[in-house]
Amino acid sequence: MPTIAIVGADPAALAAALEAATVRPCCPPEPSGGVGLVLGAASPDDQDPDTRFGASCGMPLLREAAMRSPTYLHDLLVATLFTEGLDAEMDLWALGFSAMWVQGADLGSLARTFHLDLATRTPCHLSEILDHNIDDGSTWVAEVNGWIGVVPAHGHGEFLCSVTEGGRQALGLRMDITGNAYFEYARDGRMVVSFDPLSPDDWRRSGDDPHALDRLMDGLRFEISDDDVRDNPVEDPESISSALALIGRVTETDIATDWFLARHSRIRPAS
Template sequence: MQSPTYLHDLLVSTIFTEGLDAEMSLWALGFSAMWIKGADLDALAGTFHLDLATRTPCYLSEILDHAIDDESRWVAEVNGWIGIVPAHGHGEFLRSVTEGGRQALGLHMDINYNAYFDYARDGRTVVSFDPLSPESRMRSGDDPHALDHLMNGLRFQISDDDVLDNPVEDPESISSALALIGRFTETDIATDWFLAQHSRIRPTC
C-alpha cells in the first residue's frame, strides 16, 4: 500500500537529485505546474515563450539544472494533456490559457507557504482552493464543488475536528492535489509524468 504522501515525496525526490541541500523543499524553491487540454504545443509555444526548435528529450529529474542554466521548461504530452513545469498555475494567467474552449489544471506553491489548486475552463475559473485548507467556505470559482466526485479518499485539511487522531500534514495535502490531477486527466501522475522521459524546451530569445 502506498504512503499517503507518496506523490509529494516522489516529486521531491525527482526534482531534488543528489548534491543539493538536504533542506531543500518544494516550498523553498517554489513549484508551479500546469496541465492543459484543447491546444497543441504549437499553439502554446507563443504563450509560454517556447522555442520548439530546442526541444530535447528530458526527464523531470534533469529539469532543475537546465532551468537554472537556461530557463528551460519541462514539457510533457500524455492522453491529450500537455504538462508544463514550471508554469504559473494560478489566477489570471491560467484563465487566459483556457480561452477558446481549453481546460487547464494548475498547482502552485510559493516560498511563503501559500499553495493553490485551480481548474479553469474557457477563460473562467471553475474551482480554486488551497490544498492545505480546501473547506467549502474557502473555495472560489463558478462551481466550487465541480471536482468533488473525484476527491473520494483524498485528504487535504491540515487539521479538522474529524482528523485530530490522524492529522493531515502538508505533504499529504499536496499528494492529494496531485492525485486529483491524475484522476481528472485520467493519467498516472507517477509513471506517466514524473518518471517518464518527455522534453525540455528553452525559451525564445
C-alpha cells in the same frame, strides 16, 4: 498492506516497488444510468474520470496506490526534482514549484503562450529539469492522453484562465516560499475551482463552481481542522499528494509513471 520506504529512494525504484505491490482488480461494471460530472466535455468519452475508472484495468493502479502511502506522490516529486547536490533544506515551497496541465491546445500554441522555442526541443526527464532551467531557462513539457504538462509554469489564476480561452481546460498547482499552495481548475476562460490544498474548506474555495471536483476527491485527504482527522492529522505532504492524485483523476493519467518518471522534453525560451 506492504509499507514502502520513500525518503531518499531512487524514483524509478519507488515506482517499480509500488507496481509490484499493487493489486490489479477486475474492472468494475460501467455505470448503468445517470450523468456524471462533465468537465467541459461534449461526449461520453470525455466524461469525468470518476465514472470511467474501469477503462484503465490491467495497468498499475498508481493513481489510487498513491494513497497506499499518503505522501507518496509528494515524496516522489521531491525525490525526482532534488538531486544530492542541492541544499538539504530545499523543498517544494522554497523552490516555488509550479506546474500546469492543459487540454485542448496544441504544442505550438502553448509554446507561443509560454514563449518557448520549439526548435530547441530535447528529450528530458523531470529529474533533469532543474539543472537545465538554471543553466538556460529550459521548461519541461510533457504530452500524455491529450494533456500537455508544463514545469515550471509560473502564473496566477488569471494566466491559467487565459490559457483556457476557446474551449480548453487546465489544472494548476503551485506553491510559494511563504508556505502557501494553490490548486486551480479553469475551463473556457473562467475559473471553475480554486482552493488551498492544505485546507480546501468552504471559506477558502472560490470559482464559478467551487464543488465541481468534489466527486473526484473521494478517498483523498486535505482538511487539517475537521473533527474526523484530529486523531490522524493531515500534514502538508499528504495534502499535496492528494492534490496530485486529483490531477491524475481529472486527466485520467498516472501522475507517477506517465509524468514524473517518463522521459518527455525540455524546451528553451524563445530569444
